[in-house]
Amino acid sequence: MxxxxxGVDIEAGYRSVELMKEHIAxxxxxxxxxxxxxxxxxxxMKGFQKMENPTLVSGTDGVGTKLKLAxxxxxxxxxxxxxxxxxxxxxxxxxxxxxxxxxxxACGKNYPEKIAQIVSGVAxxxxxxxxxxxxxxTAEMPGFYPEDEYDLAGFAVGIVDQKDxxxxxxxxxxxxxxxxxxxxxxxxxxxxxxxxxxMERKALEQYHDELxxxxxxxxxxxxxxxxxxxxxxxxxxxxxxxxxxITGGGFYENVPRMLPEGxxxxxxxxxxxxxxxxxxxxxxxxxxxxxxxxxxxxGIGMVIGVRAEDADKTLEALKAAGETPYVIGExxxxxxGVTLC
Numbered sequence: 571m572x573x574x575x576x577g578v579d580i581e582a583g584y585r586s587v588e589l590m591k592e593h594i595a596x597x598x599x600x601x602x603x604x605x606x607x608x609x610x611x612x613x614x615m616k617g618f619q620k621m622e623n624p625t626l627v628s629g630t631d632g633v634g635t636k637l638k639l640a641x642x643x644x645x646x647x648x649x650x651x652x653x654x655x656x657x658x659x660x661x662x663x664x665x666x667x668x669x670x671x672x673x674x675x676a677c678g679k680n681y682p683e684k685i686a687q688i689v690s691g692v693a694x695x696x697x698x699x700x701x702x703x704x705x706x707x708t709a710e711m712p713g714f715y716p717e718d719e720y721d722l723a724g725f726a727v728g729i730v731d732q733k734d735x736x737x738x739x740x741x742x743x744x745x746x747x748x749x750x751x752x753x754x755x756x757x758x759x760x761x762x763x764x765x766x767x768x769m770e771r772k773a774l775e776q777y778h779d780e781l782x783x784x785x786x787x788x789x790x791x792x793x794x795x796x797x798x799x800x801x802x803x804x805x806x807x808x809x810x811x812x813x814x815x816i817t818g819g820g821f822y823e824n825v826p827r828m829l830p831e832g833x834x835x836x837x838x839x840x841x842x843x844x845x846x847x848x849x850x851x852x853x854x855x856x857x858x859x860x861x862x863x864x865x866x867x868x869g870i871g872m873v874i875g876v877r878a879e880d881a882d883k884t885l886e887a888l889k890a891a892g893e894t895p896y897v898i899g900e901x902x903x904x905x906x907g908v909t910l911c
Contacts, residue, residue, distance in 0.1 A: 582680040582681070582682050582710070585682040586680055586682040586685040586686065586708055587606065587607060587708075589682050589683065589685070589686035589689075590606075590685065590686050590689035590690075590693075591606055593686070593689050593690045593692075593693035593694075593703075594606050594689070594693055594703045596693055596697055597671075597693050597696040597697055597701065597702050597703040598702055599669070599670075599700075599701075599702040600617075601613050601614040601615075601616075601617060601669070601702070602614075602670070602702045602704055604704065606704075606705065608705075610705065611670065611672065611704030611705035612704075613669060613670050613702070613704060613727075615729075618729055621729075621731040622731055622732070622733060623731060623732035623733065624729055624730075624731060624732075625729065625730050625731065625732045625735065626727055626728070626729055627661050627664045627666040627727075627728045627729070627730055628661070628725070628726065628727050628728070629656075629657040629658065629659075629660035629661045629725070629726050629728075630657060630723070630724065630725040630726070631653070631656035631657050631660070631723065631724065631757075632653065632656070632721065632722060632723035632724070633649050633652045633653050633656070633722050633723075633757050634757055634758070634760055634761075635760040635761050635764060636649065636652060636755075636757050636760040636789075636790070637649060637719075637720070637721065637722065638760070638764060638769060639760070639769070639774065639786060639789055639790055640790065641718060641719055642769060642770070642771050642774060642786075643771060643774055643775070643786050643790065645786075645790060646684055646687040646688050646691070647687045647688075647690050647691050648691050648790060648791075648792040649688065649691055649722055649790075649792075650673070650688050650689060650690065650691025650692030650693070650694065650695055650722065651691045651692075651694055651695040651698070651792035651793065651795070652691075652695075652756070652757045652792050652793045653673060653691075653692060653695065653722050653723065653724045654671055654692055654695025654696055654698075654699060654701070654724060654726070654795065655695055655699075655756070655757070655792065655793035655794065655795045656724075656757055656793060656817070657671065657724050657725065657726035658671070658695075658699040658701060658726050658728070658795060658797055659793075659795065659796050659797070659815045659817075659871075659872065660815055661726055661727075661728035661797075662728075662796055662797045662800045662801075662813075662815075663736065663813040663814065663815050663828075663872075664728075664730060664735055664736055664737075664813075665730045665734045665735050665736040665800075665804075665810065665813075666728035666729060666730040667700070667728050667729055667730065667797075667801070668699045668700060668701035668726050668727075668728040668797060669701060669702065669726075669727050669728050669729055670701055670702045670703070670704045670726070670727055671692070671695075671696050671699075671701045671702070671703050671704070671724055671725070671726045671727075672703075672704065672705045672706050672707075672724060672725050672726075673689070673692050673703070673706040673707075673722065673723070673724045674706060674707050674709070674722070674723045674724065674725075675688060675689075675706070675707070675708045675709070675720055675721070675722055676708075676709045676711055676714075676715060676720060676721045677708070677709070677710055677711065677715055677719070677720035677721075678710075678711065678712055678713075678714070678715035678716045678717040678718065678719055678720070679710065679712065679717040679718075680708060680710040684720075685708055688720070688722060689703075689706075691792070692706075692724070695792075695795060698795045698797070698798070699726075699795050699797045699798075700797060700798070701726060701728075706724075734804075736810050736811070736812065736813045737812075738811070738812035738813070738827075738828040738829055738830055738875070739830050740811045740812075740830075741811045741812040741828065741829060741830060741833055741875045741901050742811075742833065742901060743833065743901055743902050743903045744878055744900065744901065744902075745811055745812075745875045745876060745877055745878065745900060745901040746875070746876055746877070746878050746880075746881040746884075746897060746899075746900055746901075747835060747836075747837060747873055747874070747875055747897070747898050747899040747900055747901065748873070748874050748875075748876065748881065748884055748885065748888070748895050748896065748897055748898065749837075749841075749842060749870035749872070749873050749895065749896045749898040750794075750796060750799060750870065750871060750872040750873075750874070750888060750893050750894070750895050751794075751842070751869060751870065751871065751893065751894035751895070751896070752793075752794055752816070752845075752867045752869055752870060752871030753791045753792065753793065753794040753871070754788060754789070754791040754845065754847055755788075755789060755791070755847060755848075755851075755866060755867075756793040756794070756817070756867055756871060757793050757817075758817050758818040758819075758820075758865070758866065758867070759818065759820075759865045759866050760789075762855070762857075762865060763789060763851065765855070766851055766854050766855035766857075767785060767789075767851075767854065771786075773785065774786030774789070778850070780846045780849075780850065781846050781847060781850070788847045789847070793871070794871050796815075796871065796872045796893075798891055799872070799888055799891045799892075799893045800813070800872075800874070802887045802888065802890060802891035803874070803876075803884055803887045803888065805887070806883055806884070806886070806887035807883070808876055808880045808883055808884050808887065809876070809877070809880070810874050810875070810876060811875045811876060811877070812828040812829065812874065812875035812901075813828055813872065813873070813874045813875070814827055814828040814872070814873045814874075815871070815872055816867040816868075816870055816871055816872065816873060817867070818865075819864065819865070820862070820863050820864045820865050820866050820867065820868065821837065821863045821864070821868070821870075821908055821910060822860075822863060822864045822908060823864070824873075825837070825873060825908040826906055826907050826908055828873065828875065829901070829906050829907075829908075830906070831906050832903060832904070832905075832906065833901050833902070833903065833904070833906060834901070834902050834903070834904035834905060834906065834907055834908065834909060835873075835899060835900075835901060835902075835907070835908040835909070836899045836900055836901075836902050836908075836909050836911065837898050837899035837908060837909070837910050837911070838898060838899050838910075838911060839863075839910055839911065841896050841897060841898040841899065842869060842870065842896040842898060843869070844868050844869050845868075845869045848862060848866060848868055848869065851866075863910055870896075870898065873898070875901060878900075881897060885897070
């Protein structure tokens with residue numbers, strides 16, 4: 571008896587590392603001091619010494635049950651983007667610049683080519699965010715996960731000068747709320763998605779005219795990364811007074827997180843067009859509208875609050891960054907919370 575007979579292939583682990591190195595190399599930043607394969611990753615902070623009060627911000631998350639669709643469709647090259655996005659978008663919400671990322675893949679059996687596909691997505695997400703992929707772990711856990719399944723999670727660290735932290739405390743009545751379009755369902759609410767739509771390959775590969783793609787492709791569309799978009803607003807000279815990443819809990823849970831006491835967010839549902847995937851999900855699942863807005867991003871992945879006089883400049887900066895922004899409402903006096911009308 572040996573470790574391989576027990577279900578853990580050490581040689582496959584070595585091969586996985588070799589296959590992922592080319593993807594990881596694309597994410598490197600000059601501050602990275604170590605290579606892949608060591609026991610830890612080192613990142614120099616020397617370049618940030620000019621900040622008045624350099625402050626680290628961090629985020630950790632996973633992809634959740636969206637992975638089930640990747641298993642069914644045997645498509646593993648985009649879920650890594652989701653993993654990175656869920657972490658770095660939270661960092662960006664605080665005004666931070668993501669610096670580096672580490673991933674964790676736990677699987678029933680290590681198929682090196684599949685692991686490399688997953689990591690290629692992680693690397694692509696890091697490249698979009700400007701973060702270095704400096705380490706990670708692939709854990710082969712036979713008997714714990716089915717052979718063809720895995721879980722994927724990650725952890726990111728970023729930096730911001732304390733004076734530039736976005737806390738929401740300065741948001742006030744009359745400030746404008748701008749929503750930035752999402753790429754689809756992102757990575758939340760898939761337990762409900764899997765109850766509404768048949769989780770069979772044939773159904774997921776069916777083309778739908780209203781989606782302009784297959785159901786599976788629409789649902790697997792990777793989470794949009796907003797790091798560069800928010801940076802473009804800052805570089806345009808606009809101060810973002812509040813920011814909310816619309817993740818699990820939709821509008822009703824996430825928008826209040828950006829508000830100070832005594833300020834309420836008024837959001838107009840007709841200020842943008844809800845993407846077809848949400849309309850299909852609501853209709854087929856017979857889901858109440860409030861539940862949709864309490865579960866999904868409904869086409870808006872990020873909400874930022876700016877002064878009214880900065881609204882046009884913000885919209886221009888976001889469009890120049892390739893985003894689709896909308897003025898979706900404003901901050902008003904009232905009990906902390908959100909009103910959708």
